Amino acid sequence: MEILKKAKAVVKNTPKFMFWTMPRSIFGWRSIVSNHQHLTDMMDTLRNPHCPMCEKGVMFVHKDAEPDENALYPWTCSGGCGFGVFTQKNQKxxxxxxxxxxxxKGRAQLNGMSEEEQTGLIKSHTRxxxxxxxxxxxxxxxALYSxxxxxxxxxxxxxxxxxxxxSILAIKWSYRAWQVRTGTLYVEGAFKQFVKRGLWIPRVEI
Incomplete structure (x- = not known):
């Protein structure tokens, strides 16, 4: 009787293994999911604000983070400086x-730069x-050669x-150069306009 139950279980699970589990394994499903999360994190570096302490990382909510008793999530610096705040889990x-x-802070730093320093920063980001x-x-x-x-x-x-x-990283640094060039720092909707107007395309200027 036990053998019969095991046989039924094998027959029941075979279609799932053949048409779902095995194909996902062959095509590297786990790798695809991991890459998708990585791309999502990279997109967050474009949209999320920079850390106000170290200015190197961006603020983000770790995918495994849990809310506190007030339903607020911990936002931390991707640069690992230790700065963090609790707020709702959304961009706004x-x-x-x-x-x-x-x-x-950003405007004070930009205003304190000489024209030569601003030009150097723009060139660095553009490069x-x-x-x-x-x-x-x-x-x-x-890939084609391979x-x-x-x-x-x-x-x-x-x-x-x-x-x-x-491409995401290229757009990111192009956007940073445009921000310095135009003085458009942390203006709501600025990135959307930057993309819509095609300013992310190499050699396209405002």
Whole structure:
């Protein structure tokens, strides 16, 4: 009787294994999910405010974070400086808490820079943007070459998938350069306008 139960269980689970579990394993489902989370975190670096303490990291809520008794989530610095605040888990809430402080500090720093220093900062950000655009352009070529030379398909897909994160980083530094150039610091909706007007495209200026 026990053998019969085990046999039924095997028959019942076989379709799931063949048509769901095994294909997901073959196509690297876990890797895809992990890469998706990584891309989501990278997008947050574009939208979320910078840490007002170290100015190197951005404020984010860890995916495993739990709310406190007031339903507020811990926002921490991605740079690991230790700064953090509790607020609701949405862009509007964290912006309302930090943007007044960041804007005041950022404008003071920008106003304290000479024209030469601002130009140097713009060039530095633009240079980083162009480097990442080059990496983004190389990924499809490397993936195509790998495919042509007989590499495993999953390897080629992994290489090709790096185009997106490199593009995100390129847009990020292009946006930072535009912010310094125009003095548009932490203005609500500025990034959306930056993207809509195509200012993220190399060589396109306002």
């Amino acid at each position: 809430a964290i912006n309302e808490v930090l943007l007044p402080l960041i804007t005041k 980083q943007s162009r480097i990442f655009w080059v990496f983004a352009a190389l990924c499809p070529l490397i 495919f042509a030379t007989g590499s495993v398909g999953l390897t080629c897909i992994s290489i090709l998938s790096m185009t997106l994160p490199f």
